[in-house]
Amino acid sequence: MTDASPPAPRQLLRFRESVMETPSVRTFRFDPPGGGFQWQAGQNLVMTIPGLEDPRGPTRPFTISSSPTEEGVVAVSTLIRDSPFKRHLAGMAPGDTVENEAIEGEFVLEPGRPAVMLAGGIGVTPFRSMLRFAVDTRLEKPLVLVYSSKTPEDIVFRSELENFSRRNHAIRVIHTITRPEEAKEPWEGRRGRIDSELIREAMRGVRHPLVYVAGPPGFVSEARRLIDEDLHISKEDLRTDEFEGY
Ligand SMILES: Cc1cc2nc3c(=O)[nH]c(=O)nc-3n(C[C@H](O)[C@H](O)[C@H](O)COP(=O)(O)OP(=O)(O)OC[C@H]3O[C@@H](n4cnc5c(N)ncnc54)[C@H](O)[C@@H]3O)c2cc1C
Known part of the structure; x- marks a missing residue:
């Protein structure tokens, strides 16, 4: 037995709209990928913009700022800076896609605890x-x-x-x-x-x-x-x- 299980397939997130939360922070809303998308409040996704040329690479983790109870949307909220990654995000048109590589993190709400x-x-x-x-x-x-x-x-x-x-x-x-x-x-x-x-x-x-x-x-x-x-x-x-x- 080897533990070389195949990596989970990347999921496509289709951009829907963005809203300015403050002069420097913007929320990007995506349609959830088909085939189910589950996470716990507090977790992050790992977003890749395929083919992006950025000195720090085409991938960033972002917390999912929407709640699992808000059906039909996956949102991330980010400080807009002048990196190629953020410029690409800010320039997306509805229907453009990015990839999600994983849902991660143990920073999650424990509903039974204060x-x-x-x-x-x-x-x-x-x-x-x-x-x-x-x-x-x-x-x-x-x-x-x-x-x-x-x-x-x-x-x-x-x-x-x-x-x-x-x-x-x-x-x-x-x-x-x-x-x-x-x-x-x-x-x-x-x-x-x-x-x-x-x-x-x-x-x-x-x-x-x-x-x-x-x-x-x-x-x-x-x-x-x-x-x-x-x-x-x-x-x-x-x-x-x-x-x-x-
Ligand atoms: C678990 C986790 C969750 C995260 N969740 C979020 C989230 O919800 N929202 C979010 O916005 N980010 C989140 N981040 C951070 C995110 O992954 C990026 O690292 C961050 O948004 C910076 O990306 P960037 O493309 O703007 O900068 P990058 O190009 O990645 O540059 C990062 C580095 O470059 C320097 N730098 C670049 N531009 C500037 C500038 N204008 N001024 C000063 N220094 C600069 C800084 O030193 C910085 O350390 C999370 C990270 C982790 C690990």
């Missing part, structure tokens, strides 16, 4: 999927999202997140803004980076939560340091998702 979710910037994508799932399936365990953005204008899914907490009272969203001086709109809310005090506040009244952290590697390592040094959360209760490439 959770505290720490998001840095574009790291909010898995939490949009998880919270939408919690709304659609009427989960009742507390879910607290602490979301750090540079300015209010950079808050991705802002009105959807508000809507989620209105529709499901187990969901609470706490925003913090790290560069209020660059904001175009006045910001009366919380300022500064996520620190131990804010995480403690988010955890208050939430019994034995899973703690999720997602964002650029610098954000994840800083959150992990706070959690290790100041908060007594065991490794089994911590899940992290590093968005390498930022």
Whole structure:
């Protein structure tokens, strides 16, 4: 017996439309491939643009920002930068296709458990999927999202997140803004980076939560340091998702 099982066939994702979430983040919606497409809230796909010439190659992992409960759509939300990969994405016309090589990741919602979710910037994508799932399936365990953005204008899914907490009272969203001086709109809310005090506040009244952290590697390592040094959360209760490439 060998373990040389053939690689899973690549699946075609047909581009449908895109929407600007913020001046720099765009959501791309695709039709799911025929033959079934299953994932858990929080997982990522592995997107390839065949034939693309890009110094970093034609493949990027992206969290699926839609929820498995949103039938008939697969969405990814990404920071638009000037790489050939992102230029290609931004220039797609409806009907164009990209390939999905795999669904990956253990950064998934455990529906039976309360959770505290720490998001840095574009790291909010898995939490949009998880919270939408919690709304659609009427989960009742507390879910607290602490979301750090540079300015209010950079808050991705802002009105959807508000809507989620209105529709499901187990969901609470706490925003913090790290560069209020660059904001175009006045910001009366919380300022500064996520620190131990804010995480403690988010955890208050939430019994034995899973703690999720997602964002650029610098954000994840800083959150992990706070959690290790100041908060007594065991490794089994911590899940992290590093968005390498930022
Ligand atoms: C598990 C996982 C999930 C992810 N989910 C998401 C997601 O939901 N959304 C998402 O957007 N990304 C996600 N990423 C990151 C994604 O895979 C890409 O790495 C990222 O989007 C960057 O791709 P790019 O083509 O813009 O840059 P690349 O061409 O890949 O360049 C990456 C590197 O180039 C440098 N660089 C390139 N352009 C710039 C610039 N304009 N300014 C500064 N530095 C620059 C940076 O040093 C960076 O490290 C995820 C990654 C992982 C591992």
